[in-house]
Amino acid sequence: MSLKQYKEVLVNPLIKENPITLQILGICSALAVTSNLNVTLIMCIALTSVVSLSNLFISIIRNYIPSSVRIIVQMTIIATLVILVDELLKAYDYETSKKLSVFVGLIITNCIVMGRAEAFAMKEKPFLSFLDGLGNGIGYSLILIGVAFIRELFGAGTLFGIPIFGDWYPTNNLLLLPPSSFIIIGLFIWLIRGYNNDQIEEDEFDLSKHSVAPNLDKRELNV
Amino acid sequence: MNETIMKTLGVTLGVCLLCSLFVSFTAVSLRDQQNTNKLNDKRIKILEAANIYDKSMSVEDQFKNLEIRFLDFDTGETYREYKDFDINKYDQLQSLRFPDQSKPVPADKDIAIIKNRENIGKIYFSIKDDEIDKLILPIRGYGLWGTLYGYIAIENDFNTVVGIEFYEHKETPGLGGEVDNPNWKNIWVGKEIYQSGDVKLQVIKGAVDQNMSDAKYMVDGLSGATLTSRGVSNMIEYWFSDSGYLKLLENFDYES
Numbered sequence: 386m387s388l389k390q391y392k393e394v395l396v397n398p399l400i401k402e403n404p405i406t407l408q409i410l411g412i413c414s415a416l417a418v419t420s421n422l423n424v425t426l427i428m429c430i431a432l433t434s435v436v437s438l439s440n441l442f443i444s445i446i447r448n449y450i451p452s453s454v455r456i457i458v459q460m461t462i463i464a465t466l467v468i469l470v471d472e473l474l475k476a477y478d479y480e481t482s483k484k485l486s487v488f489v490g491l492i493i494t495n496c497i498v499m500g501r502a503e504a505f506a507m508k509e510k511p512f513l514s515f516l517d518g519l520g521n522g523i524g525y526s527l528i529l530i531g532v533a534f535i536r537e538l539f540g541a542g543t544l545f546g547i548p549i550f551g552d553w554y555p556t557n558n559l560l561l562l563p564p565s566s567f568i569i570i571g572l573f574i575w576l577i578r579g580y581n582n583d584q585i586e587e588d589e590f591d592l593s594k595h596s597v598a599p600n601l602d603k604r605e606l607n608v
Numbered sequence: 609m610n611e612t613i614m615k616t617l618g619v620t621l622g623v624c625l626l627c628s629l630f631v632s633f634t635a636v637s638l639r640d641q642q643n644t645n646k647l648n649d650k651r652i653k654i655l656e657a658a659n660i661y662d663k664s665m666s667v668e669d670q671f672k673n674l675e676i677r678f679l680d681f682d683t684g685e686t687y688r689e690y691k692d693f694d695i696n697k698y699d700q701l702q703s704l705r706f707p708d709q710s711k712p713v714p715a716d717k718d719i720a721i722i723k724n725r726e727n728i729g730k731i732y733f734s735i736k737d738d739e740i741d742k743l744i745l746p747i748r749g750y751g752l753w754g755t756l757y758g759y760i761a762i763e764n765d766f767n768t769v770v771g772i773e774f775y776e777h778k779e780t781p782g783l784g785g786e787v788d789n790p791n792w793k794n795i796w797v798g799k800e801i802y803q804s805g806d807v808k809l810q811v812i813k814g815a816v817d818q819n820m821s822d823a824k825y826m827v828d829g830l831s832g833a834t835l836t837s838r839g840v841s842n843m844i845e846y847w848f849s850d851s852g853y854l855k856l857l858e859n860f861d862y863e864s
Contacts, residue, residue, distance in 0.1 A: 446623070451616040458623050465627035469634050476638040479645035486781055 394513055398520040400581070405528040406574045407584055410496040415529055415570060416563040418488050422545045425533035427481045431470045431489055433522025436498045439463045440506040440518030447507050459502045460493070467492045497521055532569045536560045653773040658734050658742045658761040659797075674744070679729040684855025690728060700726040700746070701757075713851065720749030720839075720846035731856075732759075740764045745853055749843030752835040754778035756787065756843070762801070766857040769799045769809070784836030792830065800824050807848045811841040 404410045411432075418428045442462050443450075450458050471489045474482035482489065492498065501521050506514040537543055540560030542550035559565050578584045651671050655661035662670060678690040678698070689695070703709035703726045710724045732744035744761045758774035772793055779785045786792055795816075801809045808825040813834065816826045829837040846852055 446619075449610065449615075449619055451610045451619060453611065454616055454620055458620065461623050461627050465630055468631050472634045472638050472642070475645065476641040479642075479649060483649070486785075 391513065391516055395516045395520040398517070398524040399527060400524070400577060401584075403524040403528065403577070404497045404500070404521050405525055405570065406577050408497075408500070410500055411525055412570070414488055414491065414495060415525075415532060416566040418485060419529055419533040419566050420536050420540065420561050420563075421484070422530070422533045422537050424481055424484050425529050427474070427478065428485060428488065429522070429526035429529055431474070431485075432492055432495065432497070432525055433519065435463065435466045435470060435492050436501055436522045436525075437515050437518030438466050439498055440501055440514040441511050442466075443502045443506040444509060444511040444514035450507070455507065456503070459499065459507075463498050463502065464493050497525055528570065528573060531573065532566050535569055536565060540565070650775045653775040654732055654744055654759050657759040657771045657773040658732075658744050659771050660734055660742070673734070675733040675735055677731055677733065679731050679853075679856055681725065681727060681729055681851070681855070684857075684859045686731070686856065686860070693728070695730070698728075698730055700728065700730050703728065717849075717851055718846075719842040721842075722748055722750070722755070722846070725851065734761075742770050745847065747843050747847045749839050749846060751777060751779050751787075751839035752784050752833070753780070756836075756839060758787075760796075760844070760847075766860070767800050767802050769796050769801065772796045779833065779836050784830065784833040786830045786833065787836065787840065792828070795827050798824070799827060801844070801848050807845045809844050809848075811837040811844075813837070 398404060400406075402408070405412065405415060414428060414432070419425050439459070439462055443459055446458075467490060470492070471482070474485070474489060501514075501518055505517045509517070534544070537545075538549060540557045542548060542554035542556060648667055651667050652661060654674070655667070655670055660670070676695050677686040677688055678693065678695065679686050680690075704724045709728065710726045713722060713725050729746065731746070733740050734742040734744070741764060742761050743764070743766065744759050746758070747760050748755055748757045750756075754777065756774050756777040756779070758772060758777075760772045761770035762768060763770055774787050777785070777787060779787060799809055801807060803825060808822075809827070810825065811827045811829050813829045814831075815828045816823050820826075848854060848857075
């Protein structure tokens with residue numbers, strides 16, 4: 386296993402194979418927890434630790450998991466890690482844990498975690514899987530922090546709850562509401578694909594070329 | 609061979625056992641810390657309800673400025689000491705477990721759906737210059753998914769609302785969960801509870817027309833959360849009725 390491969394596994398998911406902008410996974414939490422950077426940061430740490438550790442543990446026992454029950458075994462491990470994170474948050478950052486409410490628990494259903502376990506950790510060695518999880522977690526975090534930065538700054542005029550713009554700035558409610566994340570993530574995807582043309586998918590079907598329409602006006606006159 | 613029944617059972621059982629061990633170990637070892645956080649959060653809510661919370665000071669110090677008293681719901685009398693109860697530790701929700709410390713609420717009166725009401729409550733006074741400034745009363749009632757627990761603070765006219773806070777509820781985030789929305793909580797400030805002895809304050813459906821003469825008795829409903837709004841409304845009606853705090857408010861005369 387060369388160093389280059391380790392690096393690739395870690396760095397690729399950041400932009401090139403980003404779980405949110407390329408695979409369009411984990412959108413739910415990207416909408417829900419990005420109106421405030423504090424909360425977003427905690428969520429990113431939570432998800433990154435869950436996805437990297439679940440990859441690690443699943444990879445360790447990958448050769449013993451019967452394929453008939455593999456999904457449920459993966460889920461058990463993921464759920465355990467999520468509960469651990471939730472309990473830790475409740476003990477050491479109660480304020481944020483209240484704000485995140487159900488969304489920490491919903492990491493269990495985050496497609497990124499399950500996807501990496503099934504696609505990577507079931508096949509690869511533990512350390513490599515751990516790096517893959519870490520990379521995907523950080524890739525997810527990059528996008529989330531970007532979205533949260535824009536939403537909080539232009540929505541509430543604050544960053545980490547600290548006023549940046551001052552009183553003259555009226556709060557922008559559209560940015561504070563979850564749907565704005567759709568727009569911002571869409572813009573990110575556009576940016577990334579504009580720079581990295583490999584990501585542009587082929588059209589699912591070809592549109593036929595424009596043709597000149599028959600002159601309708603005349604026909605109508607004849608009727 | 610991974611696919612035999614024995615192996616499948618073995619692996620699943622092993623994973624489950626290990627995982628449950630981890631979960632229970634963390635849950636037990638972090639319980640104390642979590643309870644401290646919960647208590648602290650509850651105290652902040654009490655202070656916030658009365659609009660006297662100062663972020664720069666420690667919660668414990670601010671809480672010491674409050675006077676805490678026992679309340680006998682049946683007589684409306686308050687006590688600084690009652691039997692061998694410790695006022696700082698007494699939890700009226702715990703006393704619901706004991707039939708000698710609580711009473712079932714008759715079905716026709718149980719509009720807040722609390723089932724049992726404690727005999728002895730715990731209420732808080734904020735004192736200014738040896739006079740009562742504000743009164744902070746615990747309330748609870750059923751919403752859509754579960755019971756909402758909170759505090760309502762009133763002025764020393766025993767009628768005007770200072771603020772309302774919920775410290776525990778299971779309502780849907782974004783809908784009923786909007787009971788935590790500061791904008792909605794602000795609507796309550798200055799509303800009045802009683803009109804000629806009856807509880808008039810209620811959460812209505814839709815927005816309140818500020819020009820109406822009764823506007824001071826009405827709070828905007830939460831859109832998309834009719835049952836939660838109704839629950840909060842019923843809660844107010846119950847706790848300020850005869851079986852709630854009415855006796856206390858009618859007879860109370862503060863002596864420092």
